[in-house]
Amino acid sequence: MGAITFSIEKRLKGALGRAGILTTPHGVVRTPAFVPVGTLATVKSITPEEVKALGAQIVLANTYHLYLQPGEAIMAKAGGVGKFMHYSGPTMTDSGGFQVFSLGFARGHGITKVLKEEKAHVQRDEAASEHSKLVRVDEDGVTFLSHIDGSTHRFTPERSIEMQENIGADIIFAFDECTSPLLSREKMEASLARTHRWAQRSFDAHTRKDQALFGIVQGGRYPDLRKQSAEYIASIDFDGFGIGGSFDKEDMTTIVGLVNKILPEEKPRHMLGIGEIEDLFEGVEQGIDLFDCAHPTRIARNGTILTAHGKRDILKAEHREKFEPIEEGCGCYTCTNYTKAYLHHLFKAKELLGYRLATIHNLYFIVHLVDAMRAAIIDDSFFDFKKEFLAIYQAG
Amino acid sequence: MGAITFSIEKRLKGALGRAGILTTPHGVVRTPAFVPVGTLATVKSITPEEVKALGAQIVLANTYHLYLQPGEAIMAKAGGVGKFMHYSGPTMTDSGGFQVFSLGFARGHGITKVLKEEKAHVQRDEAASEHSKLVRVDEDGVTFLSHIDGSTHRFTPERSIEMQENIGADIIFAFDECTSPLLSREKMEASLARTHRWAQRSFDAHTRKDQALFGIVQGGRYPDLRKQSAEYIASIDFDGFGIGGSFDKEDMTTIVGLVNKILPEEKPRHMLGIGEIEDLFEGVEQGIDLFDCAHPTRIARNGTILTAHGKRDILKAEHREKFEPIEEGCGCYTCTNYTKAYLHHLFKAKELLGYRLATIHNLYFIVHLVDAMRAAIIDDSFFDFKKEFLAIYQAG
Numbered sequence: 001m002g003a004i005t006f007s008i009e010k011r012l013k014g015a016l017g018r019a020g021i022l023t024t025p026h027g028v029v030r031t032p033a034f035v036p037v038g039t040l041a042t043v044k045s046i047t048p049e050e051v052k053a054l055g056a057q058i059v060l061a062n063t064y065h066l067y068l069q070p071g072e073a074i075m076a077k078a079g080g081v082g083k084f085m086h087y088s089g090p091t092m093t094d095s096g097g098f099q100v101f102s103l104g105f106a107r108g109h110g111i112t113k114v115l116k117e118e119k120a121h122v123q124r125d126e127a128a129s130e131h132s133k134l135v136r137v138d139e140d141g142v143t144f145l146s147h148i149d150g151s152t153h154r155f156t157p158e159r160s161i162e163m164q165e166n167i168g169a170d171i172i173f174a175f176d177e178c179t180s181p182l183l184s185r186e187k188m189e190a191s192l193a194r195t196h197r198w199a200q201r202s203f204d205a206h207t208r209k210d211q212a213l214f215g216i217v218q219g220g221r222y223p224d225l226r227k228q229s230a231e232y233i234a235s236i237d238f239d240g241f242g243i244g245g246s247f248d249k250e251d252m253t254t255i256v257g258l259v260n261k262i263l264p265e266e267k268p269r270h271m272l273g274i275g276e277i278e279d280l281f282e283g284v285e286q287g288i289d290l291f292d293c294a295h296p297t298r299i300a301r302n303g304t305i306l307t308a309h310g311k312r313d314i315l316k317a318e319h320r321e322k323f324e325p326i327e328e329g330c331g332c333y334t335c336t337n338y339t340k341a342y343l344h345h346l347f348k349a350k351e352l353l354g355y356r357l358a359t360i361h362n363l364y365f366i367v368h369l370v371d372a373m374r375a376a377i378i379d380d381s382f383f384d385f386k387k388e389f390l391a392i393y394q395a396g
Numbered sequence: 397m398g399a400i401t402f403s404i405e406k407r408l409k410g411a412l413g414r415a416g417i418l419t420t421p422h423g424v425v426r427t428p429a430f431v432p433v434g435t436l437a438t439v440k441s442i443t444p445e446e447v448k449a450l451g452a453q454i455v456l457a458n459t460y461h462l463y464l465q466p467g468e469a470i471m472a473k474a475g476g477v478g479k480f481m482h483y484s485g486p487t488m489t490d491s492g493g494f495q496v497f498s499l500g501f502a503r504g505h506g507i508t509k510v511l512k513e514e515k516a517h518v519q520r521d522e523a524a525s526e527h528s529k530l531v532r533v534d535e536d537g538v539t540f541l542s543h544i545d546g547s548t549h550r551f552t553p554e555r556s557i558e559m560q561e562n563i564g565a566d567i568i569f570a571f572d573e574c575t576s577p578l579l580s581r582e583k584m585e586a587s588l589a590r591t592h593r594w595a596q597r598s599f600d601a602h603t604r605k606d607q608a609l610f611g612i613v614q615g616g617r618y619p620d621l622r623k624q625s626a627e628y629i630a631s632i633d634f635d636g637f638g639i640g641g642s643f644d645k646e647d648m649t650t651i652v653g654l655v656n657k658i659l660p661e662e663k664p665r666h667m668l669g670i671g672e673i674e675d676l677f678e679g680v681e682q683g684i685d686l687f688d689c690a691h692p693t694r695i696a697r698n699g700t701i702l703t704a705h706g707k708r709d710i711l712k713a714e715h716r717e718k719f720e721p722i723e724e725g726c727g728c729y730t731c732t733n734y735t736k737a738y739l740h741h742l743f744k745a746k747e748l749l750g751y752r753l754a755t756i757h758n759l760y761f762i763v764h765l766v767d768a769m770r771a772a773i774i775d776d777s778f779f780d781f782k783k784e785f786l787a788i789y790q791a792g
Binding site: 040041042044045046047069070074077078084085086320321323337338339341342344345346348349351352353355356 | 436437480719737738745747751
């Protein structure tokens with residue numbers, strides 16, 4: 001008996017989707033579910049009580065960031081990341097792989113997703129342009145520079161697992177190499193083979209019985225490599241799986257479906273770093289159980305509000321005298337209590353409360369949207385729901 | 397019958413202090429009380445629910461700032477500043493006078509209090525150094541430049557009252573000239589005479605029966621001018637009084653006592669912009685009922701934490717592994733749920749939640765301290781409480 005259990009409550013007819021129940025040492029997660037990102041042991045601007053009140057069931061923190069600041073030892077001494085941040089619910093950490101590579105190697109290849117991710121770092125990092133030369137992969141691990149102070153660090157699969165055991169989340173991930181999809185076939189094959197060796201080493205290094213370990217499927221945009229990766233990773237007795245790497249929109253459906261047909265049905269699947277509305281529908285349809293993404297909270301802090309009719313820029317002058325919620329009928333704390341005019345004012349004045357109210361709304365929106373997909377699987381209305389929702393959302 | 401009522405529950409034996417009950421259209425304020433500052437219709441980083449939960453009874457917003465951004469008309473259309481910001485409790489606004497002068501005239505005279513106040517503006521205002529030349533007072537009013545975009549604006553007593561009626565707080569203030577205490581006697585006399593004419597004009601301009609209007613006593617560091625001002629302002633049928641201007645620590649006790657001996661005992665008295673612990677004790681002892689100050693919240697956002705043993709810098713390395721509340725025994729949300737180590741981490745990482753948790757603690761601390769002074773007046777232990785508290789606080 002592992003640290004988690006997963007059961008399927010209902011299957012989506014005609015596709016791979018399913019509604020499931022994931023039980024962790026810190027509580028239950030009804031899947032599919034959206035996982036808010038709390039990079040530095042805080043979902044930026046909001047409290048754990050607010051995280052729960054907006055409907056989130058589980059939070060993901062970033063090992064790379066916590067290792068650099070404040071250091072994993074602090075988390076271990078605090079009794080784990082949950083206790084450290086005063087969050088009693090389920091938690092997960094990524095392996096640090098994505099951040100290590102997104103701050104270095106991938107930079108030179110113009111991958112949009114990675115570049116977007118980097119922007120936040122670049123603001124804090126005058127030396128960022130140096131990084132592309134300064135991430136070095138070898139068979140044993142990766143040497144890289146801190147985005148905070150440029151100091152040299154090294155991650156290996158064993159070190160990543162050790163850090164994640166210290167951080168102490170309920171679900172942790174194997175350490176993988178995150179490649180650019182523009183990588184040559186030859187290099188991709190070599191990288192994938194190494195990621196598979198690292199998966200086994202991560203599995204072997206893992207000692208904590210109260211933590212679940214997920215393996216990560218890579219393989220870029222090559223269906224045969226994805227298939228090979230899914231088969232290999234599925235052959236190791238992981239508690240669940242992550243699907244990593246950057247996708248084109250077109251690839252996503254086919255690649256995710258292909259992978260999930262191979263992965264054992266009875267274990268949970270996490271799609272790493274995906275949070276666009278269309279992608280969430282596709283992912284759920286293709287059998288993804290968990291999604292994490294910093295996008296909804298990042299755009300919130302720039303004043304971009306998610307609504308059923310598309311994204312809205314709260315800074316636009318049209319909101320200045322609108323004394324109505326940012327989304328009619330929305331049950332979030334922000335929409336229940338504040339107007340567009342007030343949020344517009346807060347953002348114009350760069351008031352801290354604005355970032356917070358927008359974050360609460362965007363997370364509520366996306367968490368409840370994935371919850372609604374789950375409900376639609378259960379009552380056999382998923383495809384109608386998807387069609388109707390996206391028609392309105394994309395009409396704007 | 398005016399917009400407010402004020403009754404004295406208990407008098408401090410041997411001094412001018414009193415415990416009172418102030419009733420406003422939006423609720424009761426037990427005095428003496430500390431009033432958090434919500435400059436731009438938000439107590440920076442926290443919600444109105446949090447303002448109430450930390451024990452605050454009333455909030456003060458700044459007319460100058462709200463006039464510039466988002467404009468008083470928005471407040472009027474929203475149904476007043478309380479509704480605009482989703483705060484159902486009592487509110488007050490200042491007249492805008494202090495900000496107009498602190499962004500201009502007072503600058504050249506090296507007044508610490510004013511300069512501190514200005515720092516926040518300077519960060520947003522590249523043109524700040526121009527302002528000292530660009531605030532022009534005449535008999536009718538003041539012409540000044542916006543600290544946001546340098547545009548020209550004009551306030552008069554009538555305009556200040558009109559703005560404050562639009563903003564719609566429960567308690568508003570007469571428009572005064574805020575002078576430097578280093579002003580020559582001759583110029584101070586001229587300024588004071590004008591402030592008195594402006595007080596009468598403010599009184600005459602005020603039309604809203606659901607708002608209380610407080611007159612402001614000025615007179616700088618000259619006891620005879622303070623006396624003259626208190627007598628003149630007391631002769632107008634204001635609902636209460638503000639005491640304005642910059643004081644030296646030594647002057648504060650004598651000047652405030654002198655003024656409050658003259659002001660009618662049955663009306664509430666507000667000390668403008670004072671929030672240092674020692675000054676709060678002095679003010680309460682000398683008969684002040686209300687204090688507002690942005691200082692506790694401003695230092696919170698810099699990581700300075702108020703405790704019974706003095707101020708603490710949460711950024712210091714000594715807090716890095718302290719898994720205990722920032723103040724043992726404190727009942728605030730922050731101390732109940734988070735550790736020094738976590739706050740230290742949030743501040744090091746410049747995480748938004750840190751500003752918020754520190755703000756909650758500092759306001760809780762100062763609101764409860766003034767509440768404790770009130771309780772000490774009621775149970776005849778004020779002087780013992782003051783002595784004991786300050787001995788520990790000043791020992792650090």
